[in-house]
Each structure stands twice: as structure tokens, then as C-alpha cells.
Amino acid sequence: MQLGAIFMDRVVFNVELPKAEAEVIPGVPWGAMEAFPTPAYWAYQVYARRLTGNRINYKLGATLKEEVGACLLGGHGIPANVGVAAFHHVRARGAFGDEPPSEDMLLEWLLEPLAIDERKVRYRFAKQKARYLSAALQKLSVELPPLANGKELRNWLLDIPGIGYKTASWVARNWLDADDVAILDIHILRAGLLGNFFESNLTVERNYLELEEQFIRFSKGLGVRASELDALMWLEMMSSSATVHSIMGMGHQKSESAARNRPKKRKSNPDQLALIG
Template identity: 35%
Template sequence: MPIPTLPATRKPTEVAVVDNCASRVLNACTCCTPVLWGEDWQLGTASFWIQQALEFPTGAGCHRLGNSLRQEIAACMLGGYGIPGPVGNAAFEVLRDAGLIDSHLDENLMVTTMSSLLAAPLHLGAGRWARYRFHQQRPRRLAAALSTFSAWEEVAEELSDTELRDNLMGLPGIGPKTASWVVRNHRASDAVAVIDVHIRRAGIAAGLFCRSWNLPRDYQKFEDAFLTWASYGSVSAADLDAAIWRLLSSLGSQGRAILSNNAIFSRPADANRSTCMSSES
């Protein structure tokens, strides 16, 4: 299948370069091949993703899946690894409409009822149906997380974004990515980053992440580099994250092919010019 050519945001002759830095050389560390910041019409460059973030629809609550922090926790836990976005959203809507998320039922009763509902086919709209892959495992984790969250739910909104993320990581079944996802969605936060496989691939191809970094071990390194990227491009970190995920998740394997074909944007190492973006910004 041919790789799709995405429309340029502007003609090359009309490009507006962030801080006149299209020729700036980026490299996450000394073991990585330096990559140019590039122009915003060049697929996969750091500048391209900044432009995508600028075009991402912003506004109050634009990232939210739920109407409350409790609902956001549920929506993000039901999505994520192994669950396509539409399926996770459909699972969340079923449990929300059944009143299982906002209630404070007995944990065992929640698990039994959630599992029963998620075992049935989920309606995705337009005549499409799908089954929820983890209809026994996820309800156990979700029920345990919601029960534990109840103990400090009343003071949750008093916490800073990073404090909230750290507290969410103490809930059963929630790691740094899911906790960051909840905070990003609920508060449109620019203090955290949701580092998943799509963001990792985009950052490596753009020269912002080191290929040797792994998740979840190096989550803090990924996050620090990502937040620097967004700050340098003068865009919301929440919008940059969402824009990358939206495009690459919709392209699937074609998106991976685009990112793996970015050799035209790289340049040989040059001791005088190959410096980390964070040290020059």
C-alpha cells in the first residue's frame, strides 16, 4: 500500500519557521544521529509536529473524555494498551451510563457488574460492533482504583498537576503514562506528557528522544525532552501530544513507514553544531 502524502500546512516558500531555526541540529544524546529541526511542511520533523499542534482544536475541556476526575480515571484505564480508542470510549460510556463509575458501590459488586457489561459486544456507531478484550482484568483494576481514589477524592483538585499525577500513580493499575493521560485530559496540563508508542516514535524520528531510552524506565527523560520540545515551539504540550497521537494512530502502519523514512532530514555528526536542543533554547 503506498504511503499517503499529507497536505503541506503552507507552501514551502511561505513557511514560518520557529525562531528561524529550520537548520538547527537536534540530537537527544551523543549516541544518536543529529537531525534537523526542519520546516513545518516536512513530514516527521520537529517543526512539522509543532505546526500540527498549532492546528489542533484547543479550548476548555477539549481533551476530556469524562465530566469529572473520577470519570477521567475510568476512561483512561479502560483505554490504553491493547484497546483501540473507539472501543475504550464505548466501554467507558457503557459503564458510565450504568452508573457504575460515579457510584461508590462495594468493590466486588462493581467488578462483577462491570465484567458482565463489558463481556457483551460494544456498539461503536455506524453499525459497527466490537468486543472488549480485557472484560475480566480491567474491571478488577478499575474497581480497585476507584475504591482507593475515594479516600482522597475530595482534595484531589487542590493538588498541583504533578502532585496529582504522582498520587494517581499510587492507585492500583495506574502507571506514569495513564496517570499523565488523566491529568493531561482533565486539566489540559502542560506540566506532564503522555508518552506512548506513537509519541516515542515521533520523538525519535524528530531527533528529540534517544533510541536507547525505554519505557517505563526512562519516562522522566522522555517527559523532560517532550516538554522542552513543546516549550521551544511555543505550543501547548497537551496539544502537541494529542496532535501526534491523533495523526499517527489514524495512519497505523503507514504512520510508522513515514517516520522510518526520515533520513532526508538527518545530517552527519558535526562536533561544532551537534548540540542538544535544550542547551541552545
């Protein structure tokens, strides 16, 4: 058994986790609680944030339209602070009211410079995102989205141009606080590879649903909510990119060293192959 402590003022809470060699799920050991980024480390960090009231607030909008807009304007190729700034910029101009603005109007707003940290920044992909956001707001204005669970909302959102599994899952997790979906990006993928709970031959682009299933199974093994774990992993992996690259680099070097030291295969003799066949 591993014992950790969480300090709150004068109160100390003890956290007990299984021993390092025990398995969270088949083939995945808990690892040491203090070692980033082991499964035990993630479990401890989730519990610590719960007890201290420091859970990550991942909801971005006050309405579903706003949440869709915020997630659409962020994502791949757009720094988080730029995506959030673009969302606040178009919201201030009335993008998420009852009457959706035209695509041209959205484009005009997105082409305006954004003020970030006392400097002016241009939003990338303005024309593309204006088209996607216009289609999303039109759909949300005339249709009633299913809100029973994360997967139903995600599947409904997938019909919108420019919204794939990651963005749709992001909206569903944020808006419904859903634990039946996962937001899988490069940070979560790296966490899964380092923690050995993702199969290394799967990619987010081709195997999103398989990886999502593995992530949710892993979170259940830890005894934590998938939504909490996803948000925490993303924040820490993103904030510790140098450490992550160093760890992954060492793993790559070990793999190359093992490959170099592996006995070389003898060249096959065609006659022997014929005999085997």
C-alpha cells in the same frame, strides 16, 4: 526564516519559524515546515489549530471518576473506539455515581457486548479491568485527590492497581489540562525518534520520566504547550501509520547500508592487546 500561511475565510495569517538548520534545542534542528514529521511541522500544526479554533478536545469525562474510568478502559491492547464504547457502556449503567459498584457488577457490565458501527464487539481484559476500575472508584470515593498540578495528581493515581505512568499522566493531562506531564506511547516515541528529540537508547517502560522531561523540554523549545503537542502528535502519528512505518523503514535501511559499507575491523592480535594493556 521560514514563512507559512494559515487561511481563515478571507483572512491569511503568516507564521514565521526559524530557518530549517536552526536548533530547537541543542542538537535538534527545526527542519522544513512542510516536511512531516519535523519539529517545524509540529509547531506549524499547533499554531494552525489554535488560530482556526480546531484544537483537539481530549477530555473524555464530566467528572474525575469518569476521566479515570475512560482512561483505564482504554490504553494498550484496546482500540480507541472500543475503550470509549466500554466507558460509555458502564457510565450508562451508573458506574460513576456516588456509590461505587462492586467488582463483580463491573465485570458483568464489561462482559456485555458493545455496539460499535452496527456490530457487536466483546471487550478484552474484562476481568482485569473490572478489578482495576473497582479499586480506582473505591479510592476516588473516600480520598480527596490533589489537583494543584499534573504531577501531583499523577503520583496520587499511581497507587491504584493497574495504573502506571502512562495512564496516570493521561488522566492528569485530560482533567487538569496539564503541561507538566506527557502521555508517552508508541506513537509519541516514534515521533521523538524521527524528530531526534528522544534519546534512542531510552524506552517508555524503563525511562518514562527521562523521556517525559525530554518531551517537555522540546515543547518549550517549540514555544507550544506540551498538552497540545502531545495530543496533536498522537492523532497524526496514529492516523499516518503507513507513512510513519515507511519513513522509519527507510531510516533502518540507511543504517544497515552504512553498517555494510563500514570498513571491517581487523581481528585483534592477542600480543598487541597485551602490549596495549
